[in-house]
Amino acid sequence: MVGRFASWAYLGIALLFIFLPVLVLIQFSFQGGMAPVPPFDGPSLRWWAKVMANRKITDGLWNSLLVGLGSAFMATVLGFLAAYAMARKRRRLSGLYQFLLMAPITVSYLIIGMGLQIFFNHLGIGKSLWVIGIGHVVINLPLTFAILYSQLGEHQANIERAAYDLGASDARVVLEITVPMLWPSLLAAFFIAATLSWDEFVIAFLLSRFDVTLPVVIWSMLRSGLSPELNAAGTLVFGISILAVALVELLLWRARRNRA
Amino acid sequence: MKTLSLKSWGHLPALAWTAAFFVLPLIAMLLMSLSERIEGRITLTWTFANYQAFLTKAEGTFVGALINSVEVTLLTTVLSVLVAYPLAYILAYRIPRQWQRLVLVLTVLPFWTSYVIRSYSWLLVLSENGIINQSLLELGLLSEPVGMGNSRFATVLGFVHFFAMLLTLTIYANLVQIKESYRKAAADLGANSLQTFWHVTLPLSLPGVAVGAFLTFVLAIGDYITPQILGGSKELLLPQAVMLQLGRQADFPLASALSMVLMLVVTAAFLLSARHLKMGRV
Amino acid sequence: MTDRVEFRSVTKEYDGNVVVAPLDLSIAAGEFVVLLGPSGSGKTTLLNMIGGFASPSSGRVLIDGQDFTDLPPARRPTATVFQDYALFPHMSLAANVAFGLRMQGMAKPARLAKAEAMLELVGLKGFGKRGVHQLSGGQRQRVALARAMAVEPKVLLLDEPLGALDLALRRQMQEELVRLQKRSGATFVHVTHDQEEAMSIADRIVVVNKGRIEDMGPPDRVYLKPATLFAATFMGESNVLAGRVAAVSSGEIQVETPLGALVVPGSALLASDVHLVLRPEQLQLTPPANGFALGQARVEELSFQGTHCRCHCHMSGQDLVLRAPVSAGLKTGATVTLHAARDDVVVLKA
Numbered sequence: 001m002v003g004r005f006a007s008w009a010y011l012g013i014a015l016l017f018i019f020l021p022v023l024v025l026i027q028f029s030f031q032g033g034m035a036p037v038p039p040f041d042g043p044s045l046r047w048w049a050k051v052m053a054n055r056k057i058t059d060g061l062w063n064s065l066l067v068g069l070g071s072a073f074m075a076t077v078l079g080f081l082a083a084y085a086m087a088r089k090r091r092r093l094s095g096l097y098q099f100l101l102m103a104p105i106t107v108s109y110l111i112i113g114m115g116l117q118i119f120f121n122h123l124g125i126g127k128s129l130w131v132i133g134i135g136h137v138v139i140n141l142p143l144t145f146a147i148l149y150s151q152l153g154e155h156q157a158n159i160e161r162a163a164y165d166l167g168a169s170d171a172r173v174v175l176e177i178t179v180p181m182l183w184p185s186l187l188a189a190f191f192i193a194a195t196l197s198w199d200e201f202v203i204a205f206l207l208s209r210f211d212v213t214l215p216v217v218i219w220s221m222l223r224s225g226l227s228p229e230l231n232a233a234g235t236l237v238f239g240i241s242i243l244a245v246a247l248v249e250l251l252l253w254r255a256r257r258n259r260a
Numbered sequence: 261m262k263t264l265s266l267k268s269w270g271h272l273p274a275l276a277w278t279a280a281f282f283v284l285p286l287i288a289m290l291l292m293s294l295s296e297r298i299e300g301r302i303t304l305t306w307t308f309a310n311y312q313a314f315l316t317k318a319e320g321t322f323v324g325a326l327i328n329s330v331e332v333t334l335l336t337t338v339l340s341v342l343v344a345y346p347l348a349y350i351l352a353y354r355i356p357r358q359w360q361r362l363v364l365v366l367t368v369l370p371f372w373t374s375y376v377i378r379s380y381s382w383l384l385v386l387s388e389n390g391i392i393n394q395s396l397l398e399l400g401l402l403s404e405p406v407g408m409g410n411s412r413f414a415t416v417l418g419f420v421h422f423f424a425m426l427l428t429l430t431i432y433a434n435l436v437q438i439k440e441s442y443r444k445a446a447a448d449l450g451a452n453s454l455q456t457f458w459h460v461t462l463p464l465s466l467p468g469v470a471v472g473a474f475l476t477f478v479l480a481i482g483d484y485i486t487p488q489i490l491g492g493s494k495e496l497l498l499p500q501a502v503m504l505q506l507g508r509q510a511d512f513p514l515a516s517a518l519s520m521v522l523m524l525v526v527t528a529a530f531l532l533s534a535r536h537l538k539m540g541r542v
Numbered sequence: 543m544t545d546r547v548e549f550r551s552v553t554k555e556y557d558g559n560v561v562v563a564p565l566d567l568s569i570a571a572g573e574f575v576v577l578l579g580p581s582g583s584g585k586t587t588l589l590n591m592i593g594g595f596a597s598p599s600s601g602r603v604l605i606d607g608q609d610f611t612d613l614p615p616a617r618r619p620t621a622t623v624f625q626d627y628a629l630f631p632h633m634s635l636a637a638n639v640a641f642g643l644r645m646q647g648m649a650k651p652a653r654l655a656k657a658e659a660m661l662e663l664v665g666l667k668g669f670g671k672r673g674v675h676q677l678s679g680g681q682r683q684r685v686a687l688a689r690a691m692a693v694e695p696k697v698l699l700l701d702e703p704l705g706a707l708d709l710a711l712r713r714q715m716q717e718e719l720v721r722l723q724k725r726s727g728a729t730f731v732h733v734t735h736d737q738e739e740a741m742s743i744a745d746r747i748v749v750v751n752k753g754r755i756e757d758m759g760p761p762d763r764v765y766l767k768p769a770t771l772f773a774a775t776f777m778g779e780s781n782v783l784a785g786r787v788a789a790v791s792s793g794e795i796q797v798e799t800p801l802g803a804l805v806v807p808g809s810a811l812l813a814s815d816v817h818l819v820l821r822p823e824q825l826q827l828t829p830p831a832n833g834f835a836l837g838q839a840r841v842e843e844l845s846f847q848g849t850h851c852r853c854h855c856h857m858s859g860q861d862l863v864l865r866a867p868v869s870a871g872l873k874t875g876a877t878v879t880l881h882a883a884r885d886d887v888v889v890l891k892a
Contacts, residue, residue: 014367168616222380
């Protein structure tokens, strides 16, 4: 439908649009002066040095990783258990259960965060990384559930049946057949949940007090005034994300290569 | 022995989690929206005062915020689809199959960067010394730099940047599932490439568009970061109004009422598009 | 001697739909039985009831005289070869084949040796270390077979295992299945909708339709003397003449058909409706011994089939299909006289 030249031209313009802010950000993380905006008077590493020495940022990074990995693990486990039970056994209330499990995807993070804030406040439970993690499991559970549920079709059921037929117990089928068979999808679900959690702002903002995650740290830096340090911090986060994406793509690529 | 099988209980932990940390908090928020502050203490009085306040208080600022939110979100959704669809199409059908995954990952790489940073970095681009102003000045399209931040334009731009990537992913996932034989059959039956696209590819790709557009709508209408950073406080969107009540005033009942209104809008959008949504496909 | 597999008044209903009507069936040890029927006939449900993947709504399923009705697949002396092969995608071929032995607790060296022997048996010697993704459809089929046979089941269940293979490969695998069955001495129960496949491999064919057994017996018997009209039309092609019994004498009946009155061997009630069935190759152009003439027919359509000509004829408002020798040199529009041997005619109650 689209001519060859038009295709490449569109791809080029779209990539420019998508990468423009990121490239500008990276460039101005090497800014020399105090202004975070053009004109560029670098390159210099002074703002990188400042970021690396900023305890708030390194603490936030660590907290974000902790919450991201922890909540993603929880969401993947809960999502897998639910997807398995829902895909392998029909129930009278299956429709209702599925609706409930998917429902959080239709509600804004802001509302989920506020609801949890009111709820935990009422129960007398204070704000903490734990509470943020709980919220992130809520928003990621529909995603992990949907991803894994879609991978538990009739063909996979037959593979499990073959294992039962050859004498495997329920537990062995799940541990030795289903989980290894779904490994690439489990990995993908975990990764998506982890990246969404590690970067989530509003729930983390509403549910944190002393221990804050990286997006909240960056937000408070932003509020206290623009500086090239922000650019360096943003570039750092971008770099870590790229490393994570590359790592997971590599893992997924290897896992899929070994499949039919 | 059968009762212990994972098949029979596996869904229960997730359901319990959702009930405890999603349903109950929403109920708590609903009750909060029906409460009022009496002498600094929040008491459930089953009052609709907060909803009345939404309609009348501050000379209709809240209703205005709702209208702003819906306008910005709809504009964002439509523009994002228009930007993302050709991109997904080119990725799915113009890039050789063995390179597709790599190009896709590269194309949406900024999707994985910090959401806060991404919004902020547009400020750099849009600033008076920024690349856009400089380019327009050099081309002679502008005689003096224009401040493009702190505007609805900037908010929508920031949104479209993010959600076009999300939509590219969902539409691409849908497009690659459409069998090539359908397009071959259409061509074989005499359709030109435009007719094939219009009558075959486009209708079959609508589920991917619907899922992505719905996610865009939900995430954009509830987002606080992008309008706060790029739109500033010249015009208020509903999430900004909610955060304002939470932050400065700690008026939980009013903030809850505003949130319930926000949720109602999303529910309406969900019901309108529910027919086309098949989450499992993406 | 007890039967290897026995269905005793088994029924199956899904949401009020009867999938299997009350049904009895015995399968002897060492038999190669094919359940033949169209899709939705209930044949796969019967297979699943032996394997333990479906349980009957009522009735019992016995294996070697023991009641297995309520036992799960793992505790049955059966193994299934699935239609989509269901190979474990994350395991090597050797690990796939050895899986059942591992579940039985066999030590690693022993089970790997056995797996290698099984792979050799199905013609995949030295493939043990490969992954499932490296195999063609036919090779996957063989691995699925080796995996199921490795546990030495008393009954091997095959659910349309050759459906996804091309014709040449299917023929080859049919021969190999028969060879493997004779060698192992196991009982094979094979489900298919392909009547040619059924005839070429079965010791006994069970024709299933709408949850009932229409006919069962050795392939030649079922083909030449089908018990029901369904069996006659599903197992190969048949010419069916509807008629009414006009006269009955000892061992013979006279039937009024669209082609006139025909006297054929058989017995039926006077004035009852019957169907006379003749296979296309049983319609002849020259009078056979102890035959009769059916009358003159006009040749409507001819197609060359290599060994014979397939010929559509029209006679007194009745369409007939016959297989004429190529040497007969028939032409469209020609008129021929058709004959049949009396003993070839099958009389079925309408």
